[in-house]
Structures are given as C-alpha cells and as structure tokens.
Amino acid sequence: MLIVNELHDDSGHEEQGHPERPDRTRAVMDGVAELGLGSDLEFATSRVATRAELTRVHEGAYLDELEVFCYEGGGDIDQDTYATFGSWRIAQYAAGGGLAVIEQLRARGEGVGLVVTRPPGHHALRDRAMGFCLLNNVAVAAASLTALGERVLIVDWDVHHGNGTQTIFWNDPNVLYVSTHEWPLFPGSGTPHEIGGIEALGKTVNIPLPPGATGDVVRRSIEQVAEPVIDEFAPTWVLVSAGFDAHRDDPLASLALSSGDFGALAKKVGTFAPGSGRLALFLEGGYDLRALRTSVASTLSALLGGDYAADATTNGGPGSEHVVKASQDRLSALRLAHEVAVHEERAQ
Amino acid sequence: MKPIQTVVVGFDGSADAEAAVRWALSLARQIDVAVVLVHAVGLLEPTRHPNIVAELESATRRLTTECGVESSRVRLDVVDGDACSVLLRCAEEPLRASLLVVGSRGVGAHAGLLLGSTSLELAEHSTIPLVVVPNVEPVVD
Numbered sequence: 001m002l003i004v005n006e007l008h009d010d011s012g013h014e015e016q017g018h019p020e021r022p023d024r025t026r027a028v029m030d031g032v033a034e035l036g037l038g039s040d041l042e043f044a045t046s047r048v049a050t051r052a053e054l055t056r057v058h059e060g061a062y063l064d065e066l067e068v069f070c071y072e073g074g075g076d077i078d079q080d081t082y083a084t085f086g087s088w089r090i091a092q093y094a095a096g097g098g099l100a101v102i103e104q105l106r107a108r109g110e111g112v113g114l115v116v117t118r119p120p121g122h123h124a125l126r127d128r129a130m131g132f133c134l135l136n137n138v139a140v141a142a143a144s145l146t147a148l149g150e151r152v153l154i155v156d157w158d159v160h161h162g163n164g165t166q167t168i169f170w171n172d173p174n175v176l177y178v179s180t181h182e183w184p185l186f187p188g189s190g191t192p193h194e195i196g197g198i199e200a201l202g203k204t205v206n207i208p209l210p211p212g213a214t215g216d217v218v219r220r221s222i223e224q225v226a227e228p229v230i231d232e233f234a235p236t237w238v239l240v241s242a243g244f245d246a247h248r249d250d251p252l253a254s255l256a257l258s259s260g261d262f263g264a265l266a267k268k269v270g271t272f273a274p275g276s277g278r279l280a281l282f283l284e285g286g287y288d289l290r291a292l293r294t295s296v297a298s299t300l301s302a303l304l305g306g307d308y309a310a311d312a313t314t315n316g317g318p319g320s321e322h323v324v325k326a327s328q329d330r331l332s333a334l335r336l337a338h339e340v341a342v343h344e345e346r347a348q
Numbered sequence: 349m350k351p352i353q354t355v356v357v358g359f360d361g362s363a364d365a366e367a368a369v370r371w372a373l374s375l376a377r378q379i380d381v382a383v384v385l386v387h388a389v390g391l392l393e394p395t396r397h398p399n400i401v402a403e404l405e406s407a408t409r410r411l412t413t414e415c416g417v418e419s420s421r422v423r424l425d426v427v428d429g430d431a432c433s434v435l436l437r438c439a440e441e442p443l444r445a446s447l448l449v450v451g452s453r454g455v456g457a458h459a460g461l462l463l464g465s466t467s468l469e470l471a472e473h474s475t476i477p478l479v480v481v482p483n484v485e486p487v488v489d
Contacts, residue, residue, distance in 0.1 A: 018392075078390070078431060078466070079392065079393065081389075081430075130432075131390075133393055160391070170439050185428055186391045186429060186432060187428065187429045189429070189433075251395055
C-alpha cells in the first residue's frame, strides 16, 4: 500500500529557467503511475500545516516575514531561492502534505508514505529560506511525531547536505539525522565532525562522498557508518529526505547513481523502520525529469515488493576511503566531545 | 577591542560588491590588515556561471592594483554555500575574521526587506562588526 498526498496545485511557485519547477512533481507522479498500483495506491487529503505545526521548527517572525514577502509579490530571496505571490500558500501545503500522509499512515497502521510536494525543504533553517527551500517539510513532519513521543530517524540521501534539518534537530535526542551527500558541494556543511549538540551528541551522522561515487559506496556508507548508530537509536519512525539529484544524469551535482541504486538504497533504509506504516519519503531535490521518474519508480518498487525494471546498480566509483575516514572522524569527534564533557563535569 | 587583522568582504562580482571591496582595500592602505574576498557558491552557480571564479580572480587582481594594495595582502576564497551562511562562518576558524564588509545590495536582493537582503541578515546574526558599504559616488567636501 502506497499513501501519497493529494497534489495541491503548485504551478504558482515557478521562476522562468529555474530547475526547481512544477514539472518535477509531475515527473514523480509519472514514476508512481509506472508501477500500476491500482487499489494499492491511496491519497491522503491535502491540507496546510497550521502555524502551531510550523512553529515547532520555524521562528514565528520568519513565517510572518515570508508570508508578507510573498503577498507583496515575492522575488529572489538569495542567489538560488525564489518566492512568488503564490509561494506562501504552496509552501504551507508542502509542509501539510507530509502531515497528511503521516496521519493516514497512523490511521491505517500499514503502508509506505510518499510526500510529493514542492518547494523542497531540507535546506530551510529555523529563521531563513535557502537552497530552493522555504519551509522544512520533513522537519515539520518529524517534529509532529516527536511531539507524540516517537523516536524519528531521518535519512537524507539528497546529493546536498540537509543543513536546515541538521540545525533544527541539533539538540534533539529524539531525532537521529543521517546524511550522505557529495563533498565539496553546496551548502558547505555536513562534515563527519558534526555529530549533534550537547543534548544530542551522536544523533547527527554525516557521510560526505566525492564526485563520481557510485551506488555501492553510498550503500556501504549507510551500512558501515550509520547502521550501528541507527540500531542503537531504535527508531519508531523513519522519514527519508528523498532527493534524487545523486543520480548520474542530474545537472546540479556529480555523484553517479543509477535509478536502480535508489531502489537498492531504499530497500536498505526500509529495514530500519520497525514495522509497516512507519516509513515516509519526502521529495527533496532531483532536477533531471527522466532520472526523477525512473528513480522514484525504482525506489517505490523496492519498498513495495514490485518488479520495476530499473537501470542496473552501479559500483566501482571513488569514495571507499571516504567512508572509512567518515567513520574515524566521527569517532574522534565523539571522543573529543566526551572528554570535554568529563572535563566540564570535573570543573563544576 | 581586539586589533583588526583580517577583513572579509563578500564578493559576488556585482557593482555593489565591488564598492565594498574598494572600501576594504582603502582600509588596508591605511592600516595593516589582510583582506579576504569571499565568494559563496550557490546551488545554481556551477551550471549558470561556470566561469565566474576566473572572472572574480581577474576582478580581484584589477581592484587590488587600482586601489594600490600589495597583492600579498589580498586573496580570493571560493566557498560552497549561500552568501549569508558563508560570511557568518568567516568569523570562525580558520579565518577568524575581525570585520565583515558587504555591499548594501547583492545580486537579486530587495531593498527594505530582511528576506532577500544579505546585509540585513548579517546585521542580525553576525558576531563580529559589520560594515555595509553603499554603492554611491563619494561625497566631496
């Protein structure tokens, strides 16, 4: 069973020539359609995220400012990020789409969720838009779950580090944030030394990978660096910041994954969910429409037990040594943080 | 107050940023400081402006010469990220800048709103002094 949010009209959030465009959600839904799910596809009624739901992760002043900015006509927020007159409402629906899917998963107690909304969210900070992102959709959803006492794993396989999500949950021990991403690349954060704040040491796991890294390297990085941490954390929910811009055809980055790699990756990540009805994927990046469509189909097919004929998985690219180093650097950072904590405790 | 050692200037190649660079270089002529021009590489830049780093390097050399500062005290750093985050990080290791300098409006910015204004965002969040340089002809007494 796949549960997808009812698509809200996002055509009002568009800037000529910008790769983050309405065609992306259509490509994702084409990928869903390729699976021919029939009655195994269900839609969650779309809704906006309320102010109370948004202020769990965003500052009220920022929300006010964004709303006014849009209603005054919008424009470029930074060198990458735009908003239009319609963007505020569309962003509210983007954040609400994740909440609607999670509510339906909870009500049914089974299935996989797919949140097909835009603009994407994982770069959005508490008080600032950036990197095409206005509201942090996956963070809004994760915060709604931790408010219910859940322990949430966020796996972010978008090619860019999700600095917004990391920052928002930096000190939250109930959220484990795991990111694989290309390095060096925008936004310039996401080193293995970033392990979480004092209240949540070890609850941030970053695995930067070099240009050209193939699917086997990404899977190995999850298995070797993240999986032991995930096992210890024992999540009750798994949310995926599912960007598909690590695909080899994506115009904005240089990792070398195929559509089949996303299926293999999804299969692995799916094992982290404690049971059915506790896994949801959120659309982040992915700017080549064919790659987006086939990667989405491959991902969902792997999670739902389908037989979609995706491109073959890839291997042999660079990055094995980066996986080892990420593990070592992370351990060094944890040891250092522990020594500092002991030192401060003795000093008191 | 700590002595000013390193001045960081946000540099995106715009006329407003050039005004900020000129101001920083004129400061460097008066006191012994290093000037680091910092260019933030956004998500779109590698595809939209693939040659911008070469252009900025050339502009850096030109401005350094025009302002009469030794080239050994001026350099260009190219850093991944949005302009605001990148410039805020300059206060930390390894740069440990003592002063940030930006133009009053960057590319694509909107006057009068915090959203879309790197200088106003920096004014709110910077932990080190910030100079915002207007791009106007200097007033002659």
